[in-house]
Amino acid sequence: MAVALTAPSTVPWTMAQMKVAMLRHAFHGRRAQTAGTGAALGALFAAGTIYLAFVDTDLLAAGYAVWLLGWMLGPVFMGGGDETLRPEYFALLGLPPRRLAAGLLVAAFVGVAPLVSLCALLGLLVVGVRLGVANALVAVPAIVLQLAVFVLLSKVSVALVGLALRTRLGAIASGLLNGAILAALGQIWVFFWAFGETGVPDAVWYLPSGWGLLAVRGDWWALAALAALVLLLQGAWAALLTRRVGATRPSARSRRPITAATANGAIVAKELRTWSRDLVRNHQLMFALSYGVCFAASPLILGWDGMLPYAGPIFIVMAAAMASNLYGTDGTALWLTLMTPGASDVRGRQLAWLSAQAPVAVLLTVGFTAITGGPWPLILALLAALLGGAAGLVPLISVYGLIPGTDPHRRAGNPLRTSEDDGGLTGLAYVALALVLVTGAPAALVAIWYGWAGVAVGVVTGVLCYWGFGLLAARRLRSHGPELLQTMRTGRKPETTVASRFAQLPKGRQTLAWYCFGLGAIPLVPQGIVAAVFVANGMLRHTWFLATYMPPGLRYPVAAAFMVLGVAMYATGVWIVKPGKS
Amino acid sequence: MTPALDISGLTKRFGDNLAVDAIDLSVPQGSFFGLVGQNGAGKTTTLSMAVGLLRPDGGSARIFGADVWSDPEQAKAAVGVLPDGLAMPERLTGREALTFLGLLRGLSKDVVARRAGELLSVLELDDAEKTLVIEYSTGMRKKIGLATALLHAPRLLVLDEPFEAVDPVSAATIKTILRGFVAGGGSIVLSSHVMALVEQLCDRVAVIDKGRVAAVGTLDEVRGERSLEDTFVELVGDQDDGIKELSWLSR
Known part of the structure; x- marks a missing residue:
């Protein structure tokens, strides 16, 4: 040869x-x-x-x-x-x-x-x-x-x-x-x-x-x-x-010593150092920040500042999506977590995520909302709910949906390549986007209807999400830790010995359920609900919202058909995975 | 006396491949136990299951009597592990990584600082004070891995290929440390391809072949009158005495 x-x-x-x-x-x-x-x-x-x-x-x-x-x-x-x-x-x-x-x-x-x-x-x-x-x-x-x-x-x-x-x-x-x-x-x-x-x-x-x-x-x-x-x-x-030679090389300069005295403090210190030293994470954080600010500020071109206060919440959602493969990007370093079952890794990571992102989010939100003069209740409700929701969901999503990452020291010349499964990474990021948005919904609705009560609701749901989702993530890590490590070692899901009901389904039905859950949101939310809202507001021929391109008589029926399709897909998915009669 | 490590019936299957086939091993306290075998014989898989990093399909592992799967906190506190090729907290310096792990293990801040300093200087990693682990060479990674295994002063060490890519000077230091550890009553399980090293260090040996124990006992019981290498090749080598030559290379 x-x-x-x-x-x-x-x-x-x-x-x-x-x-x-x-x-x-x-x-x-x-x-x-x-x-x-x-x-x-x-x-x-x-x-x-x-x-x-x-x-x-x-x-x-x-x-x-x-x-x-x-x-x-x-x-x-x-x-x-x-x-x-x-x-x-x-x-x-x-x-x-x-x-x-x-x-x-x-x-x-x-x-x-x-x-x-x-x-x-x-x-x-x-x-x-x-x-x-x-x-x-x-x-x-x-x-x-x-x-x-x-x-x-x-x-x-x-x-x-x-x-x-x-x-x-x-x-x-x-x-x-x-x-x-x-x-x-x-x-x-x-x-x-x-x-x-x-x-x-x-x-x-x-x-x-x-x-x-x-x-x-x-x-x-x-x-x-x-x-x-x-x-x-x-x-x-x-x-x-x-x-393209060699991997990224962070500069070698004096490091501030770790002053933590507890296991939790050590995890926070480790994570914060990773956030500041890993240039890919720097990039992701700046990306989320820039996206939030630009997205919210662009209507200023039209002289409308109504979206400006949402820069902070948008930043939070984007930052959560970027961190959705938190455990995967660390690769097989998970073995250290498995060897120290006494320490609570999830809580430490949650705290670190919050302390890296929350100050930015709070500054953005308070600063921009002060410029526009409100609506304070809605924005503060969203801030609290989304921060808690994101800090809870990030570890939870990353242990349930783990995409095996390439170990940092084995990555090739492309620093963006943190995993071999980029399709999976994309999917996980979208899942995080959608789920974090959902955690903001109750507080936002209450704030819209009852004003300041929404902020209280936001704090409550935020704390609950932080605590509850963190607890679930820690449990999953404890029960499935070795399987997660094996996934990261081999890059493939192991045949688990902790059998889930889903895994027992025949292959064809599993795939069908994946499609139903994975894609059901597309007809239901953007092509259905959002398109209907656009039609109602007279916003026609709007980007990819099919209903807005239809002739007048067909607009609502098309949006409605999409909603029915989305609901039907979810219903099919649930029907496939629901416990059998036996 | 309770064995330091007691493995019974450990089994692991990856797809159609039976990687580890009902292995039983007992490592007495105070012994220096060598695990030898060809590439892919199942050494790493066995050791991973023994310390709780890989869930076995069957069998159990006990560390000083504590079951690794039902009583992980007690079992894992008593063991220091050097796995082969797994990642570390990569964006920390060596000292930071040790501090982090020491605190995770529940050591006090002062103890961690003192031990980390000693380990770094003995393993000659203290020159690289500003270097992040991700920038370490392969040999340095082994050494920092060994330091993390030793940090909490466990009574059992499980070391997967600890001398691979380590320079001769550091290897001599590590051998001294390990011998001292065993002399003080500690127990070590070590896997290696290097027979001379195992003969030099270990008092007990197990030969693993195709996921099974081919021979086990004290060093002298296993090798008899011959060298360990000869015994090993006879135990696991091909039947047709398979030292093959490349005809086009050795002309």
Whole structure:
């Protein structure tokens, strides 16, 4: 094989085969389920994109812009993207960087995400066929080049953030920037409104994501531009690959001694040091902060400050989502917790999480609410309820939904890559988002109806969540500690000897239940309830809320149908896992 | 006298692979017990189950009579463990990691500070005062792991490959420490691939092969007149006397 490797075309082919083999091994058990869920969602989005090709090319260009952003930002937030083949594996082969990058690029086309994107890009072919033979012929290279641009932009942006994460300043800066970008995307309506845009801005045609469509439409130069961009990005990635050596190195400076005198104090001290020294955690914290502030402040562009007070609560929810794999990111260090059953690890981590995030949250909330002059009861109720809820849920979610992390000292050159299962990480983050929001709901409702009583409710539910969820997490850690450790050692769920009822279900029913619980929220909440609210407020053609695009008579029925679908999915899930009659 | 470690019928199956097949071992107090076996023979799995880091499918483990699974607090307080290749609190310095663990073990602040200082200086880790554990070399990781195992002065040490990647000078120091520990009445279970090391240190040996105990007893009982290495190869080697050569390499 060593001889065969010298032929230039063999490197990409070998790497692609290697990737196929590795994916076949990786997609077992829960990872197969997350991958399946991702593929199903992706196929849905791809189908939607192709549908746009029949309806409106402006919308299609906007759709591809969204795909591009997804490729660029997705991996930065969620586990550093696809790293099945790590550049480090080939370090000893002495390949020139460009050939290494070429090989890795070919291998990067193997996988679920590129396949799904390829389907979405078939929209180009649809447009081409509708325009004429020449256009259809151009669509074929355009699809390939466009996909290459997606994949390469993703690789380059991950590599850039990875470089930034080598230094504290870079970690903070990229956290701020990423938070701002994502918040701006979430609040995109503000910008549309501000610029008087009604429809799709022309800019989407001229983003690299629109070039394929331009080419198919007849602007032949765009095809050459795409090819040039691919070469450029390929060169940039090759250059970045050579810079990717070794893991992050925190600076060696004097350390403040641990002054704690109790076991709990020691856990808090350890966690706080990890929060301040781990640049990935620095990045996550800054990201949550930036997201909260930017999201809440962006309506100021329209002269409306009503969202400003919510910066603190949004920060809390985001920070909780970022910490949702708390135990997983520490990897096999869990063995120390197992060897010291007398100390309460969960409580220490809860305290540390609170003492790292609460001051920021309180300052944000009080400062911004003082600027707007209220509504104090609602905001303070949310603050108390969410802080307690998040501090309770973070350890609970991370022990129940543990995604095995890569041990910190074994991570490769990509510091964002804290786990091999980035799909699982994403899912867990969303679960945390949703559950933490729910813990704020009772206090918020009481505050809306009865004012200051809400704050009392918030304090009570906050304390209860902190105490109760912490207790549940500690119990789980005690009863399933060895299984969690084994999961982290092997990266796979062990066949547990502590059998759960769910595990006894047949495989097919388990998968079905996962889909029902995992996806039921999508039709129920955004496409159902939220869309109905938008329709009621006359907010039409709103981002991805399908009901708002419907003709007048169909809007409420569509939203209602989605709600029914969501409830039906949950009901099915419950019916599958509920105890049998026996 | 209660054995320091008493393993009976420990069994573990990973999928179709029976990793540990009903192993019985008894480590008397005051003994230096060597566990030898090929890669994948089940040593690490056995030791992990013995100290409560891996739940067995069957069997039990007792540390000074306390069951590891039903009475974990008492059992785990009496044992110091050096696992192979597991993470540490990575973003702490060596001294901070020891302070953290000492406090977790319920030692007082002063005792922790004194012992941590001594351990760091004996194991020559005190030069790396500002270095975080994540930046340690493999050998340094072994040494800080050993320090955490010793910190709370347990009566039993369970050490998985303690000398791997450790330089000869540090290895000599560690051997002295371990011999002193046994001389003072402590008990040690140690796993290793290095037969010479086991012969040098241990008074009792168990040979593990394919998840079973192939031989167990005092060092002399197991090796007889020969070296431990010869005995080991005969016990666990292939039937066709499998020292193979690479024809294309040894031309």
